[in-house]
């Protein structure tokens with residue numbers, strides 16, 4: 176991983192809900208943190224010794240370079256990431272990457288509909304800050320299990336641009352594609368973030384209502400279900416255009432696994448098809464795209480994720 180780590184310190188910590196902890200980070204040396212655009216995330220080195228890295232969205236105002244804000248849900252099936260984050264206290268150090276962003280605000284849309292499920296509110300909160308400062312036309316739909324499970328209510332609850340949709344609330348306030356998104360509009364962008372099932376439901380319902388895929392911007396926190404299981408089918412060769420190296424990718428390996436094992440300095444971060452850091456260009460061969468990051472246009476332009484996608488053709492040549 177080609178990370179240029181930033182050393183930060185936790186300066187504030189509080190619980191936004193029983194299961195969501197909010198951490199404010201400042202740089203250890205007191206200098207301004209790197210700029211970021213709404214929707215960005217950072218890699219966090221949760222456990223250096225174990226090499227445990229997780230991605231968290233920046234949810235504070237993007238114009239504030241004095242501190243970054245993260246909000247972390249304690250996952251019931253945590254493999255150490257979220258629990259490690261919950262153990263942090265004010266004064267603790269934390270290494271993070273520079274912000275990365277594949278979920279930015281569309282500069283073509285004139286209206287923005289943000290649809291958050293649970294902890295998926297984090298990147299959308301930064302977008303709301305940014306759209307508010309820009310004086311843009313936006314609405315944030317925040318779906319949560321209950322009032323007690325919804326974070327940041329002190330800043331959201333009385334904002335007329337925010338609609339809360341609670342699973343345990345009356346039917347009339349539940350999120351509805353028909354009434355909350357409305358019919359497709361070429362000047363409107365839809366942004367969706369939340370648990371996989373929530374995202375699948377919103378995206379397929381919106382597309383069923385006629386919203387085109389290009390109008391729907393999405394950020395997943397977890398790989399698409401069963402994406403890993405689909406790795407097991409067929410061997411192919413990956414060839415690197417710049418060095419001429421050619422390597423066999425077996426059924427159980429990803430292209431990225433093979434490149435790293437061969438000592439190739441390939442870009443990557445999450446290794447789960449979430450962050451987009453491993454994207455490279457395909458120069459020859461037929462890719463078998465298995466990520467949920469690239470748009471149809473990006474695929475048509477030859478972009479490819481080495482951590483999750485494979486090849487339909489026996490040979491795939493990459494611009495590496």
Ligand code: FES
Nearest residue numbers: 444446451453482
């Ligand atoms: S390394 Fe994150 S998408 Fe491939």
